[in-house]
Amino acid sequence: MGPRARPLGPYWRWEQNPQVLVGYGQQTPESLQERTEGLGHQLRRTDNQARFTVYDLAGGAPTAVGTTAFQVDHRHRIAEYFILLGDAASRGCGIGTEATRLTLDYAFHITNLACVHLTVLAPNVGAVRAYEKAGFRHVGLRRQSGYWLGERVDEVIMDAIPADFPGPSAIKQQLGKQ
Numbered sequence: 001m002g003p004r005a006r007p008l009g010p011y012w013r014w015e016q017n018p019q020v021l022v023g024y025g026q027q028t029p030e031s032l033q034e035r036t037e038g039l040g041h042q043l044r045r046t047d048n049q050a051r052f053t054v055y056d057l058a059g060g061a062p063t064a065v066g067t068t069a070f071q072v073d074h075r076h077r078i079a080e081y082f083i084l085l086g087d088a089a090s091r092g093c094g095i096g097t098e099a100t101r102l103t104l105d106y107a108f109h110i111t112n113l114a115c116v117h118l119t120v121l122a123p124n125v126g127a128v129r130a131y132e133k134a135g136f137r138h139v140g141l142r143r144q145s146g147y148w149l150g151e152r153v154d155e156v157i158m159d160a161i162p163a164d165f166p167g168p169s170a171i172k173q174q175l176g177k178q
Contacts, residue, residue: 054096
């Protein structure tokens with residue numbers, strides 16, 4: 001393992017978790033070398049993306065449990081949202097909802113986006129619920145366009161706009177503007 005591969009280790013392991021692969025509708029895992037090369041390519045184009053590490057703050061010390069990101073279309077002031085919670089213990093306890101809410105806060109109040117959108121496989125009801133709690137709304141459906149455990153499934157299309165943001169804004173509070 002080279003010096004760049006070592007820090008990628010936990011993130012790469014999260015991405016190889018069978019629950020994550022199913023949730024993303026991926027067909028195959030990725031080798032550490034492939035992921036390291038792919039990440040290098042992604043990091044060279046950082047002007048169109050914001051990436052955050054998600055921490056579980058419930059224990060003594062903060063523990064990294066996943067990532068969030070959004071890919072920005074600057075011309076239209078919109079972005080596509082992504083989240084990965086690699087640790088099964090971090091699912092179903094509100095961490096995904098809070099990480100999504102904080103990422104939307106950043107997207108709307110720092111990046112000044114007009115809309116953030118995502119797609120999620122319909123059987124992933126926990127993720128859909130977390131997105132709804134964070135401020136996303138259903139805007140459409142792509143029928144039979146994804147796979148979940150070997151079966152064709154619908155993809156739910158959701159978006160959030162600043163008016164939907166379920167504040168209070170941590171960004172505005174930090175700046176003394178709320």
